[in-house]
């Protein structure tokens with residue numbers, strides 16, 4: 001007798017995200033709400049598109065497998081009555097041959113069904129994960145500040161699994177259970193309808209038992225999912241900060257933090273296992289009572305010569321086979337309940353709207369060619385989502401192409417915010433930012449960002465070769481090895497790369513790149529060289545570097561800035577001495593603007609900041 005196919009398969013396309021922004025810019029709060037199983041199913045069902053025929057086929061295979069099982073049980077009854085009870089070997093061969101044929105056919109169908117079910121389920125998972133991941137990549141920086149990275153990782157792994165169990169395996173499981181119940185029930189009715197009806201009255205008891213568990217399990221499932229996310233988050237954070245942890249002797253604290261979350265997870269998952277186990281045991285006891293009742297009634301029927309032993313054994317087998325699908329229909333409710341907890345967590349991502357989107361087609365203006373690099377901000381004001389504090393207030397400035405600007409000011413003045421608005425991580429609450437005269441929220445996002453290169457303080461390192469880490473700056477046209485080497489030379493990185501064990505083929509990884517801060521900066525400069533965008537934003541390019549390393553990147557930076565509009569955000573005022581213009585921000589406002597010499601002469605905020613900053617020993621560090 002063969003196991004019925006268990007799971008099923010998946011689908012493509014898109015889960016419609018309820019709150020996709022459609023206008024030029026919006027920011028929606030991240031939602032925390034609870035959805036029911038029906039809504040969860042409705043939201044994720046579109047992802048099965050393209051695989052629904054395979055899901056149907058899995059359903060057909062499971063029906064055939066259940067049918068083969070039914071026939072096998074009837075043949076078993078014939079064998080018992082014809083061969084076993086009479087002790088006739090000749091009566092054995094025909095039903096035995098038929099049973100074997102049915103068993104082989106059922107096994108083949110069961111195997112095909114299970115393989116197809118696994119394939120379709122995995123394809124669904126693939127699509128769901130890709131869909132959530134793609135959406136995650138469009139979300140604004142503050143989403144990632146509010147949600148721990150490890151917890152988001154857990155949503156992309158554990159939670160997508162739970163959804164699969166509802167939408168694909170759950171649906172196929174339900175169909176299989178319904179058909180199995182129908183076949184075994186019909187066969188039992190056909191054998192002895194009075195006896196069958198007597199046993200069917202037990203079915204509502206199973207559903208009643210399930211209902212009692214559902215609510216409790218829903219709460220526990222949410223706790224399990226959240227605790228699972230917290231454990232992943234702690235591990236992820238601890239590994240990311242392992243050097244600092246060791247330096248500050250915080251290993252015990254980190255272990256305690258993990259233990260705390262792990263204990264929470266343990267309590268929740270033990271409760272969940274206990275509830276599931278209790279449910280299983282209770283239903284098994286109920287089943288045993290029913291089977292015993294059947295045997296008792298059957299014994300009475302046999303004593304009255306109204307039934308043969310073969311019929312009774314077949315009947316008991318049908319009843320035995322009948323309860324698992326009925327039970328799995330009941331458990332389906334529990335699976336669905338657990339899946340709703342996962343659905344809440346995934347929909348929280350899918351329903352979070354990107355803070356900026358591409359402009360609608362009617363409002364789009366495309367640059368005909370590479371931008372010249374003229375930037376302009378007109379009375380720009382901005383507060384971060386959920387903050388009433390103005391990070392920028394009525395801020396205006398304009399650059400001509402190729403100009404070299406230093407933006408400075410005390411900490412929290414709004415310098416990095418300006419970079420975030422230029423790259424359109426956010427749109428201003430008021431005012432307009434333009435590139436070559438076009439409001440940036442009218443440019444397609446990819447075109448805007450391909451015209452700007454941001455060099456953040458932390459260099460983006462991909463787990464790949466040094467060559468790829470440089471080449472990834474440009475995809476069209478794809479850079480050749482010679483292009484990469486040329487860029488590395490211009491970035492003064494060629495020497496140290498050549499000295500690496502595998503040269504340009506040396507694999508580096510984030511956090512363990514094995515390169516110094518200055519070397520990583522030079523790789524970033526080489527990448528930016530290849531990228532060749534007309535606007536360059538450098539965020540604290542010398543922070544974290546000692547004087548020698550800082551000096552070493554100045555010449556490459558100078559080469560990189562040549563011919564580009566360059567904005568250097570910095571506290572390092574040695575970089576300001578040669579700037580075409582210095583903008584000084586304070587509390588989100590532009591308070592001073594001019595050349596280094598002009599600003600010193602004004603004896604204002606800039607002069608104070610310059611006097612206070614640690615200067616290069618001989619005052620000889622010049623950016624250009």
Ligand SMILES: Nc1ncnc2c1ncn2[C@@H]1O[C@H](COP(=O)(O)OP(=O)(O)OP(=O)(O)O)[C@@H](O)[C@H]1O
Pocket residue numbers: 142145384385387389390391409410411412413414415416417418
């Ligand atoms: N994600 C955020 N959510 C809310 N407020 C923020 C966020 N990021 C920055 N701010 C606030 O906006 C203001 C400007 O911050 P910003 O990072 O632009 O300053 P900055 O001049 O770059 O500072 P620093 O020189 O220290 O890097 C600060 O008051 C800061 O607290």
